[in-house]
Amino acid sequence: MTKIVLRRLAMLVLVIFGVSVICFVISRLIPGDPAQMMLGPRATPQAIAEMRSRLGLDQPVTTQYIQYMSDLLRGDFGVSIITRQPVLGELWSYIPATLELMLMAMVLSIVVGVPLGVLTALRRDTWVDNLGRGLAILGISAPTFWLGLMLMLLLYAELGWLPGSGRLDIGVTPPPHVTGLYLIDAAIAGDGLAWRSAFNHLLLPAITLALASVGTVVRLVRGSMIEVLSEDYIRTARAYGLAPWRIHFVYALKNALIPFVTVLGLELASLLFGSVVVESVFAWPGVGNHVLGAILNLDFPVIMGFTVLASVVYVLANLLVDLAYLMLDPRIQISA
Amino acid sequence: MLTGQASISRQLPASLRKPMAASALVVVLLVTLAALFAPWIAPYGPDTMNLDAVLQAPSWQHWAGTDELGRDVASRVLHGARPSLAAAVGIVSIGLVLGLLVGTFSGLLAGWIDNVIMRLTDIVMALPGLVVALALTAAMGPSLFNAVLALGVLSVPAYIRVARGQALALREREFVLAARAMGAGTWHLMRAHVLPGVLPPVLVFMTFHLGAAVLASSALSFIGLGAQPPAAEWGAMIGSGREYVLGHWWLVTMPGVVIILTAASFNLLGDALRDWLDPRAASR
Numbered sequence: 001m002t003k004i005v006l007r008r009l010a011m012l013v014l015v016i017f018g019v020s021v022i023c024f025v026i027s028r029l030i031p032g033d034p035a036q037m038m039l040g041p042r043a044t045p046q047a048i049a050e051m052r053s054r055l056g057l058d059q060p061v062t063t064q065y066i067q068y069m070s071d072l073l074r075g076d077f078g079v080s081i082i083t084r085q086p087v088l089g090e091l092w093s094y095i096p097a098t099l100e101l102m103l104m105a106m107v108l109s110i111v112v113g114v115p116l117g118v119l120t121a122l123r124r125d126t127w128v129d130n131l132g133r134g135l136a137i138l139g140i141s142a143p144t145f146w147l148g149l150m151l152m153l154l155l156y157a158e159l160g161w162l163p164g165s166g167r168l169d170i171g172v173t174p175p176p177h178v179t180g181l182y183l184i185d186a187a188i189a190g191d192g193l194a195w196r197s198a199f200n201h202l203l204l205p206a207i208t209l210a211l212a213s214v215g216t217v218v219r220l221v222r223g224s225m226i227e228v229l230s231e232d233y234i235r236t237a238r239a240y241g242l243a244p245w246r247i248h249f250v251y252a253l254k255n256a257l258i259p260f261v262t263v264l265g266l267e268l269a270s271l272l273f274g275s276v277v278v279e280s281v282f283a284w285p286g287v288g289n290h291v292l293g294a295i296l297n298l299d300f301p302v303i304m305g306f307t308v309l310a311s312v313v314y315v316l317a318n319l320l321v322d323l324a325y326l327m328l329d330p331r332i333q334i335s336a
Numbered sequence: 337m338l339t340g341q342a343s344i345s346r347q348l349p350a351s352l353r354k355p356m357a358a359s360a361l362v363v364v365l366l367v368t369l370a371a372l373f374a375p376w377i378a379p380y381g382p383d384t385m386n387l388d389a390v391l392q393a394p395s396w397q398h399w400a401g402t403d404e405l406g407r408d409v410a411s412r413v414l415h416g417a418r419p420s421l422a423a424a425v426g427i428v429s430i431g432l433v434l435g436l437l438v439g440t441f442s443g444l445l446a447g448w449i450d451n452v453i454m455r456l457t458d459i460v461m462a463l464p465g466l467v468v469a470l471a472l473t474a475a476m477g478p479s480l481f482n483a484v485l486a487l488g489v490l491s492v493p494a495y496i497r498v499a500r501g502q503a504l505a506l507r508e509r510e511f512v513l514a515a516r517a518m519g520a521g522t523w524h525l526m527r528a529h530v531l532p533g534v535l536p537p538v539l540v541f542m543t544f545h546l547g548a549a550v551l552a553s554s555a556l557s558f559i560g561l562g563a564q565p566p567a568a569e570w571g572a573m574i575g576s577g578r579e580y581v582l583g584h585w586w587l588v589t590m591p592g593v594v595i596i597l598t599a600a601s602f603n604l605l606g607d608a609l610r611d612w613l614d615p616r617a618a619s620r
Contacts, residue, residue: 011458018459022468029475141600143551145558146574146592149581157582164582273466277555281578292559295474307471314464 004326012319019311024068027304028061072308078301080294087305091287096180097167098279098286102271103181104202105209106264113214114260117221118253121229132218139215144274148208148281155204162204165283169197205282209274213267220263224256231255258328265321272310357608360601367598370417380408382415382568391584401586403577413590416568420598423484423562423569424549430488432542435495440534442496443503444526450500457493465490466552473561480553480569483562487552491545498541502534509533540610547602554595570595 039047052058056067071077077087120132138147156164167182168174175185175194182198228234229252237247276288283289287306294302370377386406394401400410442453472486473479506512507530515529554571556562563569565576570591577587 011462014455015459015462019463022460022463023471026468026471026475029472031477137600141547141551141603142596143554143558143571143574143592143599145555146588146595149574149578149588150592153581153585153588269464269466272464273470273555276470277559280559291470295470295478296560298474300475303471303474307467310467311463314467315462318462 005323008319008322012315015315016312019308019315020069020072021065023304023308023311024065026307027068027300030300077305077308080302081299082294082297082302087301088309090302091290091305091309094285094287094290097284098275098288100181100183100202101205101209101278101284101286102275104183104206105213105271105274106267108206108210109213109217109267112210113217114221114253114257116214117218118225118248118256120218121222121225122248124226132222135211136215136219139211139213142211144208144212144270145277145281147211148205148278151204151208152281163201164204165201167198167201167285168194169201172197205278205284208281209271209278212270212274216263216267217260220260221256224259225252228252228256258325261321261325261328265318268317269314272314353608353611356604360604360608363597363601364605367417367421367594367601370414371421372418374411374415374418378408378411378414380411382412383407383566384411391580391587393584394586400590401584403573403587404580409573409586409590412568412573413570413594416570416573416591416594419480419563419567419569420550420554420571420595423480423553424546426484427488427491427549427553428542428545430485431491431495431545432538435492436499436531436534436538438492439496439499439538440503440526440531443500443534444507444522444530446504446507453496454500457496460490460493461497463490466555469552469556470559470561473556478561478564480557480563480567483553483556487549487556491549494545495538495541499534499538502537503530506530506533536613540606540613543602543606543609547599547606550595550599550602 039051043051056064059067075088077091079085080087080090083090116128116132116135120129123129152164155162163169172194175182175189175191178185178188183195183202186192186195186198225248229248234247234252237251238244275286276292278284279286279289280292291303291306293299294306375381384407386402389398389402389406391404392398392402398408398410400408400413403409403412438453442450469483469486469490472490473483476482476486512525512529515525520529553562554569554574557569557571558575560575563572565572573591574588577584577591581588
């Protein structure tokens with residue numbers, strides 16, 4: 001077991017090193033001279049040369065890379081060209097909004113997807129099965145940004161059920177900051193109005209983001225349940241006369257969920273990019289929306305900072321998922 | 337998203353699979369026809385503005401309505417088939433050509449070269465693809481060409497894996513061993529014996545990837561990093577139509593439906609191809 005963990009950790013170090021190299025290369029691909037961009041069009045050649053040596057741009061590439069890495073490790077992701085604020089700090093302030101969105105989306109896709117997956121496995125070829133499959137097809141082939149716009153048109157513009165942008169209604173003050181996640185902070189402060197407002201605003205973007213994953217969840221749980229239900233130990237449980245709901249939801253589901261865990265890691269990648277798109281559609285003030293503004297303004301330090309951050313988070317999350325999978329399924333440990 | 341092999345037809349009852357695959361083929365053919373012949377079949381040009389007919393709902397003159405500059409949405413969707421399809425084909429071509437060669441090579445040679453290549457592949461595949469594509473395209477300058485380049489390069493590792501897997505399986509087969517015993521060099525082995533065997537799974541993967549590529553390139557265009565307005569690319573149309581969408585659903589619905597149909601069709605075709613090439617996989 002420890003050997004596997006060590007091997008995974010070694011892979012992790014390699015991958016993060018690879019991420020940093022790739023992001024370093026990308027940041028050097030950017031056209032234009034950073035020194036020139038920082039000093040503006042009226043800078044003298046001497047000032048530019050001085051700035052270049054201050055930024056370390058006249059050093060050989062390997063030295064630049066070492067400087068880049070040590071900056072990253074110290075948390076120095078550079079300074080935004082537009083706001084002149086440190087990139088990491090700025091991104092960090094937008095993270096709670098994105099985190100709330102992603103967590104809610106995951107919760108929704110699990111809460112809807114797992115039972116639906118189980119039901120479609122138990123009631124094959126009925127309307128429930130077709131509903132699940134329909135959702136799966138939609139989630140797989142429809143672009144997330146389009147789904148968001150359609151949902152906004154339907155549930156906001158046409159039916160008026162849910163708000164179409166922002167995190168709170170105008171006039172509602174956000175709850176005192178504890179985590180930055182309004183649902184939690186409002187609950188802690190006992191602010192019912194803010195909670196309801198935050199919840200309403202969270203629903204549309206979260207549903208949009210969840211739609212992309214729910215299909216995968218349903219598919220996976222369904223396939224997994226079907227396999228597990230044909231296993232011998234289920235037949236034995238039935239022969240012993242255990243109640244069906246117990247067999248299905250306690251024994252079968254537990255084992256069916258194992259491959260589901262591995263998918264969580266992969267889903268995170270689409271959630272990361274999906275949040276950029278969804279935040280843009282619903283004007284959700286999170287990291288994705290901020291990066292979008294940076295893209296349109298060609299604010300490269302912010303773009304690169306986001307890329308490094310997102311990549312590291314993704315790699316770490318997948319490592320955790322791998323380890324969780326190892327722990328959940330003892331058979332893997334024995335065979336590995 | 338870049339490499340998803342999510343299978344739609346597995347979701348369908350068995351009786352529907354063949355008709356769905358046939359419909360998928362028809363859709364792909366229609367899209368290809370639109371891409372090739374749009375200038376001749378579309379009623380209006382993609383940039384023909386009519387400022388008297390701005391933001392009109394679908395009507396007999398404009399089957400899909402008009403946009404904020406009075407351009408006919410249906411014609412733009414037809415013209416948009418070309419950049420959207422070309423982008424997907426471009427992305428897949430980069431992945432296919434580079435990935436097939438490197439992967440087959442790697443699988444055939446095995447040994448330390450294979451190891452190094454696999455480590456590099458693992459590293460690139462461990463990254464969140466679309467996020468890196470976003471950064472790459474932004475750095476190179478927003479354009480459909482750069483988006484295609486970025487997405488194509490990022491898809492190479494997946495092709496390497498598929499080709500290598502198959503090559504590894506084939507190198508132990510009798511016909512390969514026999515050819516080797518008769519003195520065949522690596523290059524000849526690859527070209528004449530191994531490559532034909534590696535192609536089927538790679539082609540199946542490629543078909544699925546075409547669907548994913550359409551989705552990915554339209555997503556990048558939507559956020560402003562791919563095709564630039566006034567280009568009639570589907571994702572870009574949704575991106576620029578977004579401002580006016582409330583009260584004018586046709587601006588966004590039409591391009592979106594076409595994207596869904598195209599992506600789903602490639603997906604179904606991939607399934608059909610897989611079932612045709614390897615009937616054993618069809619029984620699940």
